[in-house]
Each structure stands twice: as structure tokens, then as C-alpha cells.
Amino acid sequence: MSEFEVKGFWKWTWKEDIVSSDSTLSIAFSGWVDPDTALQESVKVKNQLVEESYISLGGGNENGRFTSSNIDKIVDAINTGKF
Numbered sequence: 001m002s003e004f005e006v007k008g009f010w011k012w013t014w015k016e017d018i019v020s021s022d023s024t025l026s027i028a029f030s031g032w033v034d035p036d037t038a039l040q041e042s043v044k045v046k047n048q049l050v051e052e053s054y055i056s057l058g059g060g061n062e063n064g065r066f067t068s069s070n071i072d073k074i075v076d077a078i079n080t081g082k083f
Contacts, residue, residue, distance in 0.1 A: 012030075019048050028056065031060070033066055035077035036077070039082060
């Protein structure tokens with residue numbers, strides 16, 4: 001891989017799957033917008049993430065819906081060092 005090439009994957013927190021060992025980026029995806037729940041769910045896959053890793057917030061159902069209240073919780077989580 002060149003220094004500008006990125007190979008990555010989404011790691012679903014509810015599903016066992018094989019991860020790519022040559023990836024340079026990984027994202028834990030739980031589907032939750034609530035930062036505490038997303039962090040808690042992501043702990044399950046933390047040891048499977050590689051190199052540069054992130055936690056995704058939000059998803060495609062009610063649990064992942066962004067609202068003003070949820071955005072306030074995310075801002076608070078960032079400001080208090082949870083992320």
C-alpha cells in the first residue's frame with residue numbers, strides 16, 4: 001500500500017465476522033446514536049479494531065436517530081473526554 005492508500009472496514013458490534021488483517025482503518029458500528037450506549041457496545045469489538053480506529057454514532061432505526069437531545073449528549077461526551 002502507498003502512504004496515501006487506506007484500506008478499512010466497519011466492524012458491526014452485534015455480528016461475528018472476519019476482519020481484514022492488512023487494514024489501516026476500522027470503525028466500530030453499533031447503530032446507536034446515544035454516546036454511552038455506542039461506547040458500551042463498541043467495547044465488545046475494541047480488540048478487533050486495527051491501526052486508526054473510530055466509533056460510529058447513529059444508524060438506520062429509532063436507536064440511531066439524531067435529535068437535538070442526542071446531539072447535546074454527543075457534545076457533552078466529547079467535552080467530558082469520553083471520545
